[in-house]
Amino acid sequence: MPLSLVERFLRGLSLSPDRPAVRIGxxxxxxxxxxxxxxxxxxxxxxxxxxxxxxxxxxxxxxxxxxxxxxxxxxxxxxxxxxxxxxxxxxxxxxxxxxxxxxxxxxxxxxxxxxxxxxxxxxxxxxxxxxxxxxxxxxxxxxxxxxxxxxxxxxxxxxxxxxxxxxxxxxxxxSHGGFAHYFDELDRRIDFRPDDVFAQTYDLNFDPGIHDVFASWGAGAMMLAVPPSAYRDLPAYLAEHRVTVWHSTPSGIWMAREMGGLEKGALDGLRWSFFGGEALRCQDVRDWLAAAPGSKLENLYGPTEFSIGITWHRWSGEQSERRGVNGTVPIGKVHDAHDFRLVTEEGEQSPAEGELWITGPQITSGYLDPADNDGRFVEFEGRRWYRTGDRVRAHPDGELAYIGRMDSQVKVHGWRVELAEVDHVVRECDGVRDAVTVTRSAPHGTELVVFYTGDVVPEPMLADGVRAVLPDSTLPRRYVHLATLPLNSNRKVDRIALRKQAQELS
The missing domain is CATH 3.40.50.12780 (ANL, N-terminal domain)
Incomplete structure (x- = not known):
């Protein structure tokens, strides 16, 4: 019988009554x-x-x-x-x-x-x-x-x-039932223990933060609130506090890398590593696991409307790379007792690619304001589905690969452009560490602006890479080098800030 959030804490209490439940500083x-x-x-x-x-x-x-x-x-x-x-x-x-x-x-x-x-x-x-x-x-x-x-x-x-x-x-x-189903899935595949120390990076108003709290407490383990300053020397911080479980957005990887924290074997105390909230790049996984060779790693995916997460993929090296799209890690299979369908822009079901719709016991009852439900929660064949707004590709065995947001596919001079594909091509250029493509309005219509980190690369070199996947009329008009990409309060790349910055460029 799946445990409620309260029952998970009580289980931890019975396992570790006088051990630390949480540490903040x-x-x-x-x-x-x-x-x-x-x-x-x-x-x-x-x-x-x-x-x-x-x-x-x-x-x-x-x-x-x-x-x-x-x-x-x-x-x-x-x-x-x-x-x-x-x-x-x-x-x-x-x-x-x-x-x-x-x-x-x-x-x-x-x-x-x-x-x-x-x-x-x-x-x-x-x-x-x-x-x-x-x-x-x-x-x-x-x-x-x-x-x-x-x-x-x-x-x-x-x-x-x-x-x-x-x-x-x-x-x-x-609901309590939605959370119970999520954590039951987690318990059946992960061997958390009372001697684990969880690194808690998320804010507690963000649902991955709830994952950290009750995954830790359900095992009788200690949860450690990680301050932003820890990234200055992440290996030393994790070693000092004997951290064994890590969970963050993929942005946590490049922050650690920027500070020199991903040297070979530098994070060798980790048993488990989890990432979610953004598309996870295969290259970032390789860099992380070089530093944490003893860690198993999972990519977690799921909108808030599905009780923290609804799919997972365990990294398996080359097989994971082959199954991903645009250099990203697959998001995996949907949880037991759930169904999914892929829907094309024409509203037809596809066996291969389309917008991801999901239904099952983790689905929320709807938004507090029923008017917000329109276009997101739909009735189909007697069941209630949630439209994620994410474009995914399905393998024959049901495993899903993330392509990008449906609204990240834009039209530039009549051509359909997938922004995630542009990001991927720019990242492949020598010297580029990460890249994010956004749109801005121009007198002649929509145009693309690419923000990237790493070395300063001549624009013609970047344009040559993008020209391989886009016609000349849709090529980005600007390539802007940044020391780091801006993050929002949930430590995801702040695309709103980048779009504003793009619009202000001369």
Whole structure:
């Protein structure tokens, strides 16, 4: 029987009651301490009324890890928020989620006066040190409950926010059942152990961060919050903390490489490496595994609407390279009990290539605003499907290879251009480390701009490489060298920033 998120923590508690559950800098808390605090905070939330959605406004702190568990213990729904987001955006998320209670750490409390207002009044759990500017929910030694509240698989565990093409965040309720199915898949193929140390790189409002927390806690292992400064000397940092499990976006690979952290055998303490959130390049995998020769590596794929992840591919060297597209690693097979279909632009099902549609037990019930469902959730043959917007290619055995976003295929002077293909060709040029192609508006129509890192390469050399796959009329108009590619808050390449920069070029 798949375990709920709460049951996963309780399993870890039984395995490692007095071992560290989480470490942030010099702050270390044990499983027993996390459990006792979560019971006390949960009781306070319940004494204040039915929990419902509870916002957690916190950076990476002890509060940020204990608070979600407390909300789940109380039978509520976690709404994770970031203190460094614009106040207006956070205010809107609180309103959309319907959260009237909030747990905050020191950073969250510092920005809370800018976030709250007449339409977003919240009561704040008094975890200590909260001043009289806020209406508080008292926490005492008597407020604790003896055991977590039971929930059903259909109850929402988290409300996460994802930005659509308009940049307006959409609320995604993710059920206990969806998470249980995801982690059951993980448990059946991965041998996590109590002596593992997980490197936690993601922010906790991003669903891969939830993977880190409950994959670690389900094994009774320790989770280590990794600060950005760790990349200055990643081998020394991972060795000092005896890290055995790594998880990040592929951008983490090139950050480590830029700092000289991928020397042969430099990461030899790793047992497992996971990457997701962006297309994973085969060359990056080769570089990472040269530094981490004892690690198994998986490429994880899945939209928020499918409870963290829905496919996985275990790296197998040359076979993985042959099955990928444009130099990227396959995204693998969909989880058990799920089905997929590939749909062409004409709306026809294809056995080989098209937009990926998926259905199965991990699918969310839909966005908080039903109007957002249009065009994403569709009924077909009596089943409800999610349109991912991703173009993929299927092998006969059902394994999938990622090609690119459907909206990354653009028309330039009437020709269809796949931006991921341009990226791949530029990366193959001598001296280029990474490349991202974006579009910009011009008087004569749409044109392409390529941003790349690595050595400064003469534009004619780059253009010669691209000319092999594109007609002259569609060749990029500019090739811009950058020291590093900009990243957004989820540590993915910030394509919005690059498009803005491209538009401002003379």
């Amino acid at each position: 010099s702050d270390v808390v044990t499983y027993r301490e996390v459990h006792d605090t979560a019971l006390r905070w949960a009781g306070a939330l319940m004494a204040d009324g039915s929990p419902g959605p509870v916002a957690v406004l916190a950076g990476k702190s002890v509060t940020a890890y204990v608070a979600p568990l407390a909300v789940l213990y109380a039978g509520g729904t976690v709404v994770p928020l970031q203190p460094n987001f614009p106040a207006a955006l956070t205010r809107r998320m609180i309103k959309v989620a319907g959260a009237d209670r909030l747990i905050a750490d020191e950073r969250g409390l510092a920005v809370l006066p800018q976030v709250t207002g007449e339409e977003t009044a919240v009561r704040v759990l008094d975890t200590g040190g909260i001043d009289d500017r806020f209406t508080t929910i008292p926490v005492t030694s008597q407020t604790g409950i003896s055991a977590p509240v039971r929930t059903t698989p259909s109850d929402p565990a988290y409300i996460l926010f994802t930005s659509g093409s308009t940049g307006v965040p959409k609320g995604v309720p993710v």
